[in-house]
Amino acid sequence: MQQPRIGFAGMGLMGVPMSLRLLEAGFQVTVWNRNPDKTAVPAANGARVADSIQTLVADSDILMTCVTDTAAVEAIVFGPEGIAEYANKDQVLVDFSSIDPAETRTMAAKLASMCGMVWIDSPVSGGVAGAEQGTLAIMAGGPEAVIDGLRSVLAPLSQRVTRMGDVGAGQVTKICNQMIVSCNVLVMAEVMALAEKSGVDAAAIPQALKGGFADSIPLQLTGPRMAERDFDPVKWHVKTLLKDLDMANDLARTMRSAIPMAGLGAELMRMHASQGNAERDPCTLVTMYTEKSG
Numbered sequence: 001m002q003q004p005r006i007g008f009a010g011m012g013l014m015g016v017p018m019s020l021r022l023l024e025a026g027f028q029v030t031v032w033n034r035n036p037d038k039t040a041v042p043a044a045n046g047a048r049v050a051d052s053i054q055t056l057v058a059d060s061d062i063l064m065t066c067v068t069d070t071a072a073v074e075a076i077v078f079g080p081e082g083i084a085e086y087a088n089k090d091q092v093l094v095d096f097s098s099i100d101p102a103e104t105r106t107m108a109a110k111l112a113s114m115c116g117m118v119w120i121d122s123p124v125s126g127g128v129a130g131a132e133q134g135t136l137a138i139m140a141g142g143p144e145a146v147i148d149g150l151r152s153v154l155a156p157l158s159q160r161v162t163r164m165g166d167v168g169a170g171q172v173t174k175i176c177n178q179m180i181v182s183c184n185v186l187v188m189a190e191v192m193a194l195a196e197k198s199g200v201d202a203a204a205i206p207q208a209l210k211g212g213f214a215d216s217i218p219l220q221l222t223g224p225r226m227a228e229r230d231f232d233p234v235k236w237h238v239k240t241l242l243k244d245l246d247m248a249n250d251l252a253r254t255m256r257s258a259i260p261m262a263g264l265g266a267e268l269m270r271m272h273a274s275q276g277n278a279e280r281d282p283c284t285l286v287t288m289y290t291e292k293s294g
Helices: 015-024 036-044 053-058 070-078 101-115 127-133 144-157 169-197 202-209 217-228 238-255 260-277 282-290
Strands: 006-009 029-032 062-065 092-095 118-121 136-141 158-165
Touching: 006 015, 006 053, 015 029, 015 036, 015 127, 015 144, 029 036, 029 053, 062 070, 070 101, 092 144, 101 118, 101 169, 118 144, 118 169, 127 136, 136 144, 136 169, 144 158, 158 169, 169 202, 169 217, 169 238, 169 260, 169 282, 202 217, 217 282, 238 260, 238 282, 260 282
Parallel strands: 006 029, 006 062, 062 092, 092 118, 136 158
Antiparallel strands: 118 136
């Protein structure tokens, strides 16, 4: 049976390593990015580069998107010369972006009405390291039969694909994920600063807590960088966590569900972002408690 052709839009921190994993697995992958310079690495590893979304759609059976926010997804799918103009009912859209659940449901219905294409929301967790190693956790929303049909394609990217429900359920699950991750990294910054001020070697904290109830992947990956003030290269962005926390608070208001810790987390993240850190790695959060302001 011939493998499906894959089209991948969005060559950012996650899209590049994900496309490389698919290439390594033997899939034909065509990539597209608003800034074509970012397609250089996949192209050097065998990916085809589409000069337009029309070409991307024409060369693909499965369209994958991984971009910054809801507005970026909407622009790629429904903007002028977007996916919706050229796709058909035999193709599937798999959106790895972390975006608004309600907007996801609205866009999925619009796409189906325009061209019959099925939308699967498949946000991921695991960061750049997970994308590089193929160990992402994928939380999917959409028809069960379609998701089951995608499992062999998603296998090179993930350790686990879990269907959470209908379209939009994956995005709700990702918001829950990001609430935990964001609050974790915020308190981690407090911990590192407190340890330093108490005369404890903060760099030893991750190893000391490894395997205990306080351990986490963010602690092991980000804790040492906080302790060493190792802020580059950027592995993820403060602005991304802020966006996700804002979506969590919007969803909580709609659902009338109290999320006081995530609410405070959003304001702390916003304060840090407003001080010139939006594009920086979240390990810079430690500077809120350790560095004197100018």
